[in-house]
Amino acid sequence: MNANAIGTLGSHCALQVLKGAKDEGFKTILVCESKREGLYKRFRFIDRLLLVEDYKFEHSFSENIQNELHDNNCILVPHGTYISSMSIEEIESIRIPFFGNRWILRWEADRALKERLMLEARLNVPKSISIDELDGSNRSTGNKARLVIAKLHGAAGGKGYFLAWDKESFMTQYNRLLSKGIVKSLDDLYIQEYVLGVPVYLQYFYSPLSREVELLGIDRRYESNVDAIGRIPALQQEHSGIHEISYNVIGNSPLVLRESLLDEVYKIGERFVSAAEYLVKPGMIGPFCIEGVYDQDGRFIVFEFSARIVAGTNLYVNGSPYSYLLYDEPMSMGRRIAREVKIAIDSNELDKVVT
Ligand SMILES: Nc1ncnc2c1ncn2[C@@H]1O[C@H](COP(=O)(O)OP(=O)(O)O)[C@@H](O)[C@H]1O
Ligand SMILES: [Mg+2]
Structure with a gap:
């Protein structure tokens, strides 16, 4: 096997990855959503832009795109956007060699x-917690309540995550996510002890x-x-009706x-x-x-x-x-x-x- 080019999807850390690839003497290829073309065209270390509609698998890794990457002897660098915009099965099925272990992404x-x-x-x-371990009696017995964080699977970007201290506070927030369609069942959440x-x-x-x-x-x-x-x-927090927290990285x-x-x-x-x-x-x-x-x-x-x-x-x-x-x-x-x-x-x- 040989490699002449390094490529990735236009998002997340693409600029850094392709700048590094260029500095080491590789040709650089970016699979890029059309709406981001203006951004990535600014950078001269990107040799080729392959424009796609969006980063859904059927667009970003269509037969055409994969053939193009293949013909250029390209190695792909996977990053967070692959995980947030495609299923693991789709990622694993990409025919282009990945830098790293593609199986560990699962x-x-x-x-x-x-x-x-x-x-x-x-x-x-941190201990992972089942629903039954969220003991609602904690507070009434005066025991120190256990704070937990509930998270979605995958790289959800911290949206929809919440903190709870007993079953009741958990269910209130879970039902809110359910009604918004963010989760479909309890299986969509992973609960872990919150670490201060x-x-x-x-x-x-x-x-x-x-x-x-x-x-x-x-x-x-x-x-x-x-x-x-x-x-x-704290006083203003309590009276300002802040119900939702999120961990969206800015x-x-x-x-x-x-x-x-x-x-x-x-x-x-x-x-x-x-x-x-x-x-x-x-x-x-x-x-x-x-x-x-x-x-x-x-x-x-x-x-x-x-x-x-x-x-x-x-x-x-x-x-x-x-x-x-x-x-x-x-x-x-x-x-x-x-x-x-x-x-x-x-x-x-x-x-x-x-x-
Ligand atoms: N057990 C925990 N205790 C305290 N903070 C946590 C804990 N787990 C996650 N966090 C906070 O939530 C954020 C998102 O959680 P994380 O597990 O990293 O999910 P993601 O896969 O969305 O990055 C973290 O960056 C951190 O600020
Ligand atoms: Mg994280």
Whole structure:
């Protein structure tokens, strides 16, 4: 197999990925919704735009588009938009080679599989809760109520998520989603203990060629409306009729951790890679992100992961404090992907980094 081009869908982290690919000497191809053509045409490092109606599978990966990508010897870089706009079956059926392990995306999209992989990696994971464990009697007995977060499956973008403290508060909010058609049954929700602390997103890259885990950046997300609620005092919150919270990511800010926390961060990444190797052959390849919360004792509790590049890496298109410790040149996640493809081609090991 050979590769001359790197391509992706026009959204999420496409600019960073294609800039990195160009810097490493690849031809760059963007499958692009017509309405976004104006945006992406501004960037000279994009060699070709393949225009499509939208990112539904039948348009973005029609026979024509796949043939075009194939004829250009293109490797695709999957990102969050693939997961939010197509089914896992559709993603898996794409004939073009993916950078990374395409089979692990299923483990990202399904919250039960996701939890299994996190437990296999011996991460501190918040307890997942069944409806029956939402004990409505907590409050009347004066026991400290247990706060839970209910989430949808897949990359739902944090919309429709809610917090509850007992069965009654859960059912009220569930029924609201039901009436809006956002969920169809209780199976559409995954309930997890809410962890109080600061959310942190760790951006890793695993190279199957060097067998090393690299920490390339850390970010925090700026999520609406949840990050706005803290700006209103409790009294006003209570009287303003705010019923719905959401975790819709608006942007990302950089973060560096206390240096004493870094050793554990690397170990977490390595345990994740080992668990993926065991559960989802051929294991983790390339970028992934571990998402969690540091509690007041500095303990890291992992609420989820992404098994592909995350958009928070867009912060570091010119490298991050952590990538600079590893590379004496600007090394974005996108560029690191292209670098890995290049090394793999040179050493005739492309099959180790694509599926
Ligand atoms: N168990 C938890 N405790 C506290 N906050 C959480 C927890 N799980 C998720 N969150 C918050 O909700 C956001 C979205 O949840 P996440 O599991 O990352 O779903 P998504 O797949 O939509 O990204 C997170 O970025 C974080 O702010
Ligand atoms: Mg998330």
